[in-house]
Amino acid sequence: MSTRSMRALPRTRAALAIAATAALALTACSGGDDEESDSSSEDDGASEDSGDESDSEAPSDEATSDDSSSDDSADAGEWPRTITHDAGETEIPAQPERIVSTSITLTGTLLAIDAPVVASAATTAGPLTDDNGFFSQWSDVAAEDGVEVAYPNLELDLDAVDSYAPDLIIVSSVGADAAVDAYDQLSEIAPTIVLDYGSSSWEDIAAELGEATGLEDAATGVVEEFDQYVEDAAEQITLPDGPVTSLTYTGADGGNVFTENSAQASILTGLGFEYQAGPEDIASGVRSDVTQYTAENLPAAIDGAQVAFVIAGGDDNAAEMAADPLLANTAAVQNDQVLAVGPTSFRIDYYSGIQFVDAVVADFSE
Numbered sequence: 099m100s101t102r103s104m105r106a107l108p109r110t111r112a113a114l115a116i117a118a119t120a121a122l123a124l125t126a127c128s129g130g131d132d133e134e135s136d137s138s139s140e141d142d143g144a145s146e147d148s149g150d151e152s153d154s155e156a157p158s159d160e161a162t163s164d165d166s167s168s169d170d171s172a173d174a175g176e177w178p179r180t181i182t183h184d185a186g187e188t189e190i191p192a193q194p195e196r197i198v199s200t201s202i203t204l205t206g207t208l209l210a211i212d213a214p215v216v217a218s219a220a221t222t223a224g225p226l227t228d229d230n231g232f233f234s235q236w237s238d239v240a241a242e243d244g245v246e247v248a249y250p251n252l253e254l255d256l257d258a259v260d261s262y263a264p265d266l267i268i269v270s271s272v273g274a275d276a277a278v279d280a281y282d283q284l285s286e287i288a289p290t291i292v293l294d295y296g297s298s299s300w301e302d303i304a305a306e307l308g309e310a311t312g313l314e315d316a317a318t319g320v321v322e323e324f325d326q327y328v329e330d331a332a333e334q335i336t337l338p339d340g341p342v343t344s345l346t347y348t349g350a351d352g353g354n355v356f357t358e359n360s361a362q363a364s365i366l367t368g369l370g371f372e373y374q375a376g377p378e379d380i381a382s383g384v385r386s387d388v389t390q391y392t393a394e395n396l397p398a399a400i401d402g403a404q405v406a407f408v409i410a411g412g413d414d415n416a417a418e419m420a421a422d423p424l425l426a427n428t429a430a431v432q433n434d435q436v437l438a439v440g441p442t443s444f445r446i447d448y449y450s451g452i453q454f455v456d457a458v459v460a461d462f463s464e
Contacts, residue, residue: 201270341374
């Protein structure tokens with residue numbers, strides 16, 4: 099288990115269930131276009147509420163070369179370097195030592211790669227956060243690292259950002275924590291890069307942040323560590339006969355089934371499950387990560403799936419789905435295999451991904 103991972107042991111499935119009711123607000127926000135969904139996924143869940151461990155050594159922060167990045171430097175030890183991002187190009191003159199994150203969603207990945215975050219935006223404190231408004235899946239890491247609240251309630255405060263004398267500012271282009279409209283003002287304070295976590299996996303975000311911070315080794319290491327965690331977990335479970343699916347269930351509004359391209363499906367297939375996505379021909383909406391269904395079409399959308407993993411909800415939400423008369427004849431309901439994987443499972447990062455895996459292992463361990 100790495101030093102970094104030991105800082106934030108995932109909460110158990112039972113503990114996560116305590117906060118599940120508040121997280122159900124996430125599910126109704128899954129519809130609409132990409133930007134709408136991003137602002138209503140983990141971030142809306144955050145404002146309402148509100149998207150690891152191995153036996154390996156801690157990933158090194160020593161900079162190394164990364165030929166796959168957009169970095170113009172010959173290797174990761176070279177500064178200054180120019181980073182291409184969603185708002186253009188930014189030159190970073192030296193390896194950052196004081197980072198301010200205006201995106202609570204991106205802060206978790208920064209902490210996972212051991213980036214020197216001095217302050218982060220915070221959301222309104224709720225069941226899925228600590229008292230500071232930091233997401234509970236990584237709040238203990240933030241506390242150990244001394245990360246301060248730059249400003250509360252996701253309300254951008256330029257003076258507060260400036261007061262931390264950052265040498266790098268991290269911004270999201272999507273979600274309730276987006277601050278891209280203030281890119282020019284933030285860039286006057288310090289070099290600023292803008293990332294889109296809505297269309298990128300946390301692994302890709304880690305690589306981009308690794309490039310910008312000179313922590314390529316750490317970014318690579320944390321992804322490898324997570325992959326090993328999934329691989330080890332796969333050896334602990336007994337797989338069902340037949341495919342599984344994952345969805346948010348919103349009662350009379352239907353549900354949203356995660357696609358094969360989603361982070362949720364990636365984890366489940368990594369654990370060895372056969373994954374079943376929903377058919378697009380009966381969907382009311384299609385995005386890269388989810389297909390959306392009315393209540394009437396949801397039974398057909400999950401037809402054949404032996405297990406239905408309920409994303410962003412707790413046991414109460416899973417029980418509500420299992421009791422839905424429209425879904426009574428689906429295999430998952432008849433098998434009593436409608437299972438909650440916790441409120442943090444909507445937007446996957448390093449920490450919430452570990453919690454997702456642990457919830458699945460708790461249900462399918464041998």
